Amino acid sequence: MRPSKSEPSVQVSVVVPLYNEDESLPELHDWIVRVMKENGYTYEILFIDDGSRDRSWEVIEALSGRNPHVRGIRFSRNYGKTAALQTGFQAINGRVVITMDADLQDSPDEIPDLYRMITEEGYDLVSGWKKKRYDPLSKTIPTKLYNAATRAISDVYLHDFNCGLKAYRCEVVKNMIIYGEMHRYIPVIAKWNGYDRIGEKVVQHRARKYGTTKFGLERFIYGFLDLLSIAFVNKFGRRPMHFFGSMGILMFFFGSMITLWLIAEKLWKIYMLKPYRNVTDNPLFFLALVVIILGTQFFLGGFIGELFVKQSVKKTGDYVIADIVGDEQNQ
Incomplete structure (x- = not known):
């Protein structure tokens, strides 16, 4: 403005x-x-x-x-x-x-x-x-x-x-x-x-x-x-990726770490000849999967939000301008 x-x-x-x-x-x-x-x-x-x-x-x-x-x-x-x-x-x-x-x-x-x-x-x-x-x-x-x-x-x-x-x-x-x-x-x-x-x-x-x-x-x-x-x-409002992207990356990271930990635990038990169960039989795997999916959605939401913000700024330029000097002769 x-x-x-x-x-x-x-x-x-x-x-x-x-x-x-x-x-x-x-x-x-x-x-x-x-x-x-x-x-x-x-x-x-x-x-x-x-x-x-x-x-x-x-x-x-x-x-x-x-x-x-x-x-x-x-x-x-x-x-x-x-x-x-x-x-x-x-x-x-x-x-x-x-x-x-x-x-x-x-x-x-x-x-x-x-x-x-x-x-x-x-x-x-x-x-x-x-x-x-x-x-x-x-x-x-x-x-x-x-x-x-x-x-x-x-x-x-x-x-x-x-x-x-x-x-x-x-x-x-x-x-x-x-x-x-x-x-x-x-x-x-x-x-x-x-x-x-x-x-x-x-x-x-x-x-x-x-x-x-x-x-x-x-x-x-x-x-x-x-x-x-x-x-x-x-x-x-002007940088939705900072919020949704950060949340998405954190959720994707923790979900992936849980999944990798479950896989590593199974492989270790196989190596040690101990009883094990399939990763997909562990409820924690499905929780990790949900977190990964939500993280992906959050990240994509932030990306889409950034596109909308950039288009909005191009069209409206609705930042508050405190004053202008030196260009009146060009108006």
């Missing part, structure tokens, strides 16, 4: 993914607008309606009608928060991108400090930390375990990966692709893309005022699987 040379048209883009939040939207909108006016920011607010079944879209249309800085995108069905954020990231134009949930548990009063940390302190990304939470133990305990596992696997040391209130430099969100449930791991993906100036800010967590939570405990299972997925793809 090549970085854009054009300057963002507004200072702050606020991206708000939502699902059935019609009661909170007017209050959230007014709160954001007040903060923007008090600080003199040029801004835009982008609401992403993730297939709501209530009046959320009607409210967004009304807000956009009376405020030209408000835009909305509506999905035909519920695709999830990750899809909403990915769509929003591609549609915004601000120098600094703020994401927040629509349920009023995130405070827009945090925006000025987040903006300052990006523009003045040089962070690529600042993640909120809801140090004091107003959630039940059934949610807070799994969250702590999930955060600890993510820190251990990713080497990104944040206390609250899943906090919806985050700030980014525009190019950070423009140069990433998220899917599944990967919105929880945006700081991890950003670091692996080279945006490693990641900060954290303690933010206010407010009790939910309207509606009920849209997430269940299954999100922690799906989230952990996504973490393993992005960890594997980051490490081996």
Whole structure:
């Protein structure tokens, strides 16, 4: 990917993914607008309606009608928060991108400090930390375990990966692709893309005022699987032969060694005139055979994966380029 040379048209883009939040939207909108006016920011607010079944879209249309800085995108069905954020990231134009949930548990009063940390302190990304939470133990305990596992696997040391209130430099969100449930791991993906100036800010967590939570405990299972997925793809996505080929060679080697040992044992017993049995009568031989076959398949899988990767790179060249100098006259 090549970085854009054009300057963002507004200072702050606020991206708000939502699902059935019609009661909170007017209050959230007014709160954001007040903060923007008090600080003199040029801004835009982008609401992403993730297939709501209530009046959320009607409210967004009304807000956009009376405020030209408000835009909305509506999905035909519920695709999830990750899809909403990915769509929003591609549609915004601000120098600094703020994401927040629509349920009023995130405070827009945090925006000025987040903006300052990006523009003045040089962070690529600042993640909120809801140090004091107003959630039940059934949610807070799994969250702590999930955060600890993510820190251990990713080497990104944040206390609250899943906090919806985050700030980014525009190019950070423009140069990433998220899917599944990967919105929880945006700081991890950003670091692996080279945006490693990641900060954290303690933010206010407010009790939910309207509606009920849209997430269940299954999100922690799906989230952990996504973490393993992005960890594997980051490490081996561009060199699958290093993983599958290495596994294949090791499995083929051990399977072959077991087979040779069984043959050598039989020949030694024949030489020593001791009782013996055929190699094919030993269950260990069939285990070794399975390991050899699996090793061959792993190796071939890595080889085929390398072919796909090389073709993909030729077609897309989707590495993140930080900057370009000296060739503008040739464009």
